[in-house]
Amino acid sequence: MSLKVSIPTPLRRYTDGNGVIEVSGGSVGSAMDSLLQQYPSLKKQLYTDDGRLRSFVNVYLNDEDIRYLQKAETTVKGGDTISIVPSIAGGTSN
């Protein structure tokens, strides 16, 4: 399954300047693994040492926050877009 991940500006220094990365996977978790395989230095930016998504990092599948779906287990389909959006001043919009 091929899908895209949108990368916020401050993280593009870890993705050779790319704002959109093609990844593969059947779930958000495996798609993120595919992203980290391509750009391993992203891992420290996105996850804590014990492997949890850092609390200011919001990951959206299309327009939905995965924390409110099935988190990493959320299934994806071809053509979906995952966006990584840091929370500024807390949370996200409704």
Place this chain on the structure above:
Amino acid sequence: MQHQIQKRTTRRRPQATQTAVSEMPATAKTRTADVPIVSHGASPLARVGNTPLLRFERLAHEWPHIEILGKAEWANPGGSVKDRAAFNIIETAVRSGALGPGKRLLDATSGNTGIAYAMIGAARGIPVTVCVPANVSPERKRILAAYGAEAIWTDPLEGSDGAIRKAREIQAADPDKYFYADQYSNDANWQAHYYGTAEEIWSQTQGAITHFVAGLGTSGTFVGTTRRLKDLNPAIQAISFQPESAFHGLEGLKHMATAIVPKIYDPSLADSELEIGTEAAYDMVKRVARTEGVLIGISSGAALVACLMVARQLAQKENHSAVIVTVLPDSADKYLSENFWNE
């Protein structure tokens, strides 16, 4: 009976869009010289500045000769330190004629400055447009709307630099319509702290301050306060701090090495510089809530982490005494929906 908090089942990604808001109404009441009017109470804007200086005794308990003090900037009427800069920027622009009738105030902000402009604009009958990254908290969006400001939500992937670029673009397209306040380049920003914050700290510590610690966002707080404190006593040590990496959750702060560097920033003022991690700031916010009984915001948490780093270094010298003062930009009010409280 137990109260249960309703958990939201979905959360949508923020979008870059524009919210239309009604034009600003009304002017303030005018007075004529021949009718004396007695006023009671205080004008809301007179409450900008003169914030309390809080002592954090439990944080500093290991070191009896070291005090850690923080300016409680949430006591400003708009709830943050940004009231100071916004108030002075507006006053200066009105006085110079740059912000006159028919003009809208325009700026880029990640939230608190926008709220300050919106509040002051409402009180003074000045229409306000702010460019804000769409990923600011729902609380902030509602506050901006409540004051009647026009908000243009910019791409959440681009953060505050995206908001800056958008404000520049709007100004360039219609320069006669807008007064671009440009808090990142406006000298009235740091001067608010030169004439305000620094004088307050000097008098509240009776000149005993030895170290001043502040985070860098626009850098106005650090630059203005440090300049004046060093005029008053050149021996005062100034310590600036910033996020440890470009990707961070420290609202209002900038990682200077990778961001658009504010024109008003003067790196030569700092005697030393610190880098603070987002998770360390979260831990401090929770620690201060639970041990000091004060609900501080995330950048305030970062400020106290920086103060502890300074205190620890000083404590290595035997019997070293110090009065460490920082600025706590806002309270936890606008961050209560953050994930970190539950982790």
